[in-house]
Amino acid sequence: MDMNESDTSGQPVDPPPAAGDDAWWSSTAGDLDGTRPLDARSVMAQSSLPPDRRPGDTEPLEELEGPRETPPAPLAIVAAAMRHIGQVRQNNQDSVYTLISSVPRDEGDATLGLFIVADGMGGHDGGEIASRLAITTIARHIIAELLAPALEGVINVSLQALVVEAVQEANRAIWDQARLTGSDMGTTCTAALLLGRSLYIGHVGDTRAYLIGPAGIHQLTTDHSAVGRLIEMGQLDPSESRDHPLRSQLYRTVGQHPEVSVDLLFQPIGDATHLLLASDGLWGCVDDDHLARIVQGIEAPNRAVRSLIEAANRAGGPDNISAVLVRLA
Amino acid sequence: MALIKKPGTTRSIGVGRPQEDAEADPQGTTVPGAGQRTVAPVMQPGVVLQGRYAIEDTLGIGGMSVVYRGRDLRFKDVVRPCAIKEMYQSAPDSNTRLLNLKNFEREAGLLATLQHPAIPRVYDFFEEHGRVYLILELIQGKDLETVLDEAGGPLAEERVARWAVQLCEVLTYLHNQQPEPIVFRDMKPSNVMVTPDERIVLIDFGIARGLVRTRGTVIGTEGYSPPEQYKGIAEPQGDLYALGATLHHLLTASDPRTETPFTFHERPLRQLNPVVSPELEAVIEKALSYDMKTRWASADEMRQALLQTPTLRSQSGASGAAPAKGATPRGKVASTELVWRFTCEDEVRSSPHVSNGMVFIGCYDTNLYALDAGRGEFRWKYATEGGISSSPTVWNDIVIVGSEDGAVYACDLRRGTLRWTFRTGKPVRSSPRVLERVIFIGSDDQHFYAIDGLRGSQIWKYRTWMPIRSSACIAGDSVYFGGGDGFVYALNMKNGGVRWKQRTQQPVISSPAFAENMVIVGSMDYTLYALDSEGGWPIWKFRTNHYVNSSPLPFGTRVFVGSVDGCMYAIELKNGKPGWKYETGSQITSSPRIEQGRLYFGAADGCVYCLDVANGALIWRYETGGPVVSTPAISEGLVYIGSLDHAVYALRA
Incomplete structure (x- = not known):
């Protein structure tokens, strides 16, 4: 292209500096902030660094290459868990679990949390066994597959798949155990894995996960009951769910079939201040706004959890009551 | 936990019916699974009820009844089989027992009044030893x-x-x-x-x-x-x-x-x-x-x-012959109209950019071309000192592109005159991305650069261990790209500080996309990754059967990406599960583009494909003279794309 040939010398054409330019980069660009005409040779010089350093070269990198990102402080989270037999039941078939760990990372440590509520069902001791098996199987799986490698600095597993597999493994464990003992036991299970500032929630049944923040309380999970499904479809009013005679009838549970399909949610926590996992013994007795008021009104999660359980007991405590409350900020 | 909580059946009124995995028996009760604890009081063969109905075998045990195969002894010369349904009560609660009994009686009364070939006949109904029995027609089958x-x-x-x-x-x-x-x-x-x-x-x-x-x-x-x-x-x-x-x-x-x-x-x-x-x-x-x-x-x-x-x-034979199945003529696959073709002097691997009524595209003949978008007429070209596989982008009144000669070029949009160059140490195969006045681009010299778009000066650079051919994705104040070292990087857009890096098993040539707090990118380890944009951890992975060098395109609830395994995939953003896939039988490194419900891409078989984005059905296919690795651009009803046959095509969308 003839008319361009003369222009290929590489001389940049200096545009006038942008007046009143306060773009984000101007403050960090130092002498390149647009106030000084640029010499093409200086550009050339910049790129004359030896480009072919090999992998494994011990020369530090980022230190050479400009500012290093200040690592964000890991989340200072606090969790409290409680399960209560309630006012009517003879035994407590719920199980709860919490784990909080920091995970070392070059770019700044991250927080790893695992929170589970399982609400067991089945005759004799089946409910207790099933819910306990659920939390232990899931915790063991996630510790082995995620936490242990993470402590070595490697997180390469697909987190959604990990959480789903953990719940499915619990399903198999309970199913196998049930076949062995001739039990009809099963459990709900809501397992929330927190990594960094994102939640991965595996969910089967009608234990709920809520996020609570400045915008109020938000139910993350969908109950696996026909009633829950009808609410999701807009055919029943959510307020009806607490009183519907078939509220507790689940179409999906952990441990009562050889296979289970697990709902998985990926949820960045954003500006939420609390994560709440609640069995139906809690959310069935205390409405969402009341839950949020208690959680937001009490600073310490352990006292807030106690207050939640008390509220359900005051409402009659017809079922076991379980909650895990995590203060995220 | 409420006792009512049992999946599978809503027959909850104390019936204690077994779950859905139980096998059904031929007479309307169910055989509980092996694990069922309840033990029904089963009668042994040989027992005779009412002096007439002999028990022969147990057909099934349900929550509230047992069904036996029986024989009516009153017919002495022939074997007249029957089904004997015995109700038993296991519920501890007397109200429930009463309700069960009423249900049973109702069934008997109901059946007795009905006469239809598809409803079993009732022979008898009686009480014996405190139990209630229903004698029914035995259905074979x-x-x-x-x-x-x-x-x-x-x-x-x-x-x-x-x-x-x-x-x-x-x-x-x-x-x-x-x-x-x-x-x-x-x-x-x-x-x-x-x-x-x-x-x-x-x-x-x-x-x-x-x-x-x-x-x-x-x-x-x-x-x-x-x-x-x-x-x-x-x-x-x-x-x-x-x-x-x-x-x-x-x-x-x-x-x-x-x-x-x-x-x-x-x-x-x-x-x-x-x-x-x-x-x-x-x-x-x-x-x-x-x-x-x-x-x-x-x-x-x-x-x-x-x-x-x-x-x-x-x-029924009433109507004429129905069209024979599978006889639909498998005619030629629909093609589309060629609007224009512009021939360059070497392979066109670069992807077109359409702006201001012009198509900009790079070619291995070292030129950056500007063509009239409507008619394909030559407007200008700018010769670099190496082939161009980088794809141009337009910012304000300049066109920016990288070259094998190691430089990034900025040319005047209308005249093609050079505004500035920015030299890197190795070929630039990554394509520029622009935000505000900053251009982000990677180089084979292992660096990722932020360049001032007005003057072509460096703002910052970040060093990796291998050539960077992936192009950046900018979201929030982070910039994401893949490296030949297998890492996906998230840098602070303002200063190049590393926010996170996440390793895949093989080089990443695919360019990331951002959707719903996820950074989605393919890797040569055959996998499409969805990474947590804040921490880089894999949220889900989708494995194909070959390299994923195509760049994912999120659209609606799905993300679309091609693979060298020959398939174009539609994958659910939410969980990484496949929606549909379309098999071309030929390598795909081109990236999909979507317009008006249609998805366009090229493949190594030389074809440009147009699919229905909803279900992956082929709408048309246009064959060029060489493999198509270029990614299409769609504008004003035309699809622009380059081919290794040295030409740039404009096809009717």
């Missing part, structure tokens, strides 16, 4: 759940359609009972028997009952029950819904009890089993209407519609 299990897959349309007609007939009979219609209320495969001569018989009338138009008890089987049943409403239309659900199950082998309730419309019949005729699908779809009023008005109306479906219509 299998229930449909067993038939389905044995088939191990969907059943043939014609067979199912014939059963459906018979089921409509018996429902018509029940629904027309006087003074009140009888609603069966528990239509499902395990409650339908098929005899060796393909005759249908309904079993288990335990809950069918005369219609009382008040809010009643919710009874039925989840998965098959109509939604209104959860409001206590049981109308004849509920049986049509359950029939629709049963037919859907038989034709797809997709068990509704393990699916989310009321999701049939999300699992269209023909999507699960494309062999089913659209006509039959439509009949079943109407039966499965959520709203009772939009279902078939009656079982007979549904029957009439079934008779018009292809397999039954052609059988």
Whole structure:
């Protein structure tokens, strides 16, 4: 292209500096902030660094290459868990679990949390066994597959798949155990894995996960009951769910079939201040706004959890009551 | 935990019915799974009731009854078999026991008043030793759940359609009972028997009952029950819904009890089993209407519609020959109109950028070309000192592109005159991305650069261990890209500080995309990754059968990406599960583009493909003279794309 040939010398054409330019980069660009005409040779010089350093070269990198990102402080989270037999039941078939760990990372440590509520069902001791098996199987799986490698600095597993597999493994464990003992036991299970500032929630049944923040309380999970499904479809009013005679009838549970399909949610926590996992013994007795008021009104999660359980007991405590409350900020 | 909490069945009134995994027995009770704890008091063979009915064998044990195969001894010269249904009570609660007894008596009374070939006849009903017995016609055959299990897959349309007609007939009979219609209320495969001569018989009338138009008890089987049943409403239309659900199950082998309730419309019949005729699908779809009023008005109306479906219509011979299956002429695949073609002097690997009525594209002949978008006429070109595989982008009045000669060039949009160059140490195959006035680009010199777009000066650079050929994705104040070292990087856009880096197993050439807090990118480790944008951890992975060098395109609830394995994939953003895939049989490194519900990309077989974005169906295919690795640009109804046959194409979208 003839008319361009003369222009290929590489001389940049200096545009006038942008007046009143306060773009984000101007403050960090130092002498390149647009106030000084640029010499093409200086550009050339910049790129004359030896480009072919090999992998494994011990020369530090980022230190050479400009500012290093200040690592964000890991989340200072606090969790409290409680399960209560309630006012009517003879035994407590719920199980709860919490784990909080920091995970070392070059770019700044991250927080790893695992929170589970399982609400067991089945005759004799089946409910207790099933819910306990659920939390232990899931915790063991996630510790082995995620936490242990993470402590070595490697997180390469697909987190959604990990959480789903953990719940499915619990399903198999309970199913196998049930076949062995001739039990009809099963459990709900809501397992929330927190990594960094994102939640991965595996969910089967009608234990709920809520996020609570400045915008109020938000139910993350969908109950696996026909009633829950009808609410999701807009055919029943959510307020009806607490009183519907078939509220507790689940179409999906952990441990009562050889296979289970697990709902998985990926949820960045954003500006939420609390994560709440609640069995139906809690959310069935205390409405969402009341839950949020208690959680937001009490600073310490352990006292807030106690207050939640008390509220359900005051409402009659017809079922076991379980909650895990995590203060995220 | 409420005792009522049992999945699978809503028969909760103390019936203690076993779960759905229990096998159904031929006479309407169910055989509990091996794990069932309840032990029914089973009578041994040889026991004779009323001096007349001899127990021969146990057929099944249910929650509240045992069914035996028996023989009526009053017929001495012939063997007259019968079914003996014995009710037993295991519920501790006396109210429940009373209710159970009433149910049983109702079943007996109901059956005794009915006469239909698809309803078992009642021979006798009596009490003995404090237990209640029902003597029924013994139905030879299998229930449909067993038939389905044995088939191990969907059943043939014609067979199912014939059963459906018979089921409509018996429902018509029940629904027309006087003074009140009888609603069966528990239509499902395990409650339908098929005899060796393909005759249908309904079993288990335990809950069918005369219609009382008040809010009643919710009874039925989840998965098959109509939604209104959860409001206590049981109308004849509920049986049509359950029939629709049963037919859907038989034709797809997709068990509704393990699916989310009321999701049939999300699992269209023909999507699960494309062999089913659209006509039959439509009949079943109407039966499965959520709203009772939009279902078939009656079982007979549904029957009439079934008779018009292809397999039954052609059988009746009334109409002319139906088109033979699979005889649809497999004519030539539709192509599209070539609007113009512009030939360069070497391969066109670069992807076009359309702006200001012009198409900008790089070529291995070292030139950056500007062509008229409407007619393909040459406007200008700018020669670099190396081939161009980087794809140009436009910012304000400049076109920016990288070259094999190691430089990034910025040319005047209208005249093609050079504004500035920015030199890196190795070829630039990454493509520029611009935000505000900053240009982000990677180089084979292992660095990722932020360049001032006005002057071509460096703002910052970040060093990796291998060439960077991936192009950046900018979201929030982070910039994401992949490296030849296998890492996906997230840098602070303002200063190049590293926010996170996440390792894949092989080099990353694909360019990331951002959607719903995820960074999505392919790797040469055959996998498409969705990474947490804040921490870099894999949220999900989707594995293909070869390199994923194509760059993902999120659109709606899905992300679209090609693979060297030859497939274009539509993957659910939410969970990384496949939606559809389209197989070209040829490597795909081109990236998809979507416009007006159509998805466009190129493949190594030289073709440009246009698919329906909803289902991956081929709309047209246009063959160029060489492999197409370029990514199309769509504008004003035209698809622009480069080919290794040295040409740039403009095709009718």
